[in-house]
Amino acid sequence: MAFNQELEALTKAFSGHGVDEKSLVTILGKWDPLERESFRKNTPHSFIEDHERHFQRWDDHYVRLLKHEFVRFKNAVVLWTMHPWERDARLVKEALKKGPSAYGVLVEVACTRSSEELLGARKAYHSLFDHSIEEDVASHIHGIERKLLVALVSAYRYEGTKVKDETAKSEAKILSNAIKNVHKKPINEDDEVIRILATRSNKHLRAVYKHYKEIAGKNLDEDLDDLRFKETVQCLCTPQIYFSKVLNAALRIDVDKNTKKSLTRVIVTRADIDIKDIKTEYHNLYGVSLPQNIEEVARGNYKDFLLNLIARG
Incomplete structure (x- = not known):
């Protein structure tokens, strides 16, 4: 392989979700000092030229990004091998540490797990952190989202088949x-709305979703402007669409590292549950298969691991 081809292959190895370990080993391992210098000079997005001292140094920001890419495979393996209760407890704890940008993870855990799974996550949280999820959500979140999020993580929903249509x-x-009168009373302060979303069974809420469209002519989540309420409705009523949208956002090359992490989280947590349905919905929404998109965007062992998890479905 000519040097220019190797340079292109190595640049690609660093430029996705994860890194292409095989290319790093086969190419970097045989390059001499002049070839490595040429690599530094030809990848200005990674290296900064010190013209006064005549050398190229790594861009600190890029090194930090690269560290995240190197550990992506390790994090996926660790998350996959965790007990699901511990996994969800740690996802909640991390979301609380990150702040409002990550609160969607709280909605996801609270609304896409069964009642027993959510109860298990709450037990694991006790064991790991000597607090309850409920008290930490209540004490860490001070904004308008607190009332809804505390109610959601505290839920223990009926999971039978009976639904009273009336x-x-x-x-x-x-x-x-409530949505029509949101200018009078914000949706996040409406106790009746929170009661319905935080206590009713998924089957009941899907019936509510259907009737809402008959009344309003639009889907409930389309009429909601508040992000947390929109995520809540999607997770409860159309989870495969919700997860497809999260995955598609995570697979964009230009997204931040936290958005990228959603790729690992969703595939690991759904691989044994509904990844087949998510794949179908993803293709319906975006006209491309989820494995194909991962094949194009992800790199190395990380990519192979994700594709293996998806294949389980």
Whole structure:
């Protein structure tokens, strides 16, 4: 392989989700000092030229990004081998540390796990951190989101098949009226809306979702401007669409490291549950298969591990 081809291959090895370890070993391992210098000079996004002292040094910001890419495979393996209760407890703790930009993870855990799974995560949280999820959510979150998020993580929903259609229709009207009157009373202060979303079963809420569209002519999540309420409705009523959108955002090359982490989180947590349905929905939404998109964007062992998890579905 000519040097220019090797340079292109090595640049590609560093430029995705994860790194291409095989290319690093086969190419970097045989380059002499002049070839390595040429690499530094030809990748200005990674190296800064010190013209006064005549050498090229790594860009500190890029090194920090690269560290995250090198550990992406390790983090995926560690997360996959965790007990699901511990995994969810640690995801919640990390989201609370990161702040409002990560609170969607709290919604995801609270609304896409079964009642027993969420209860298990709460037990694991006790064991790991000597606090309850509920008290930490209540004490760490001080904004308008607190009331909804505390209610969601405290839930223990009915999971049977019975749904009272008249009640679902009545609650769809409650939601419709709340959204129409949001200028009078913000949705995040409406106790009835929070009660419906935090206590009703998934089957019941899907019936509410259906009736809402009949009443309003639009899907409930489309009419909600508040991000947390929108995420809550999607996680409860259309989880495969929600996860497809999270994955698609995470697979963009230009996103920040926290958004990229969603790729690992979603595939690891859904591989044994509904990854097949997510793959179908992803293709319906974006016209490309999820494995194909991962093949194009991800690199090395990280890519292979994700594709293996998806294949389980």
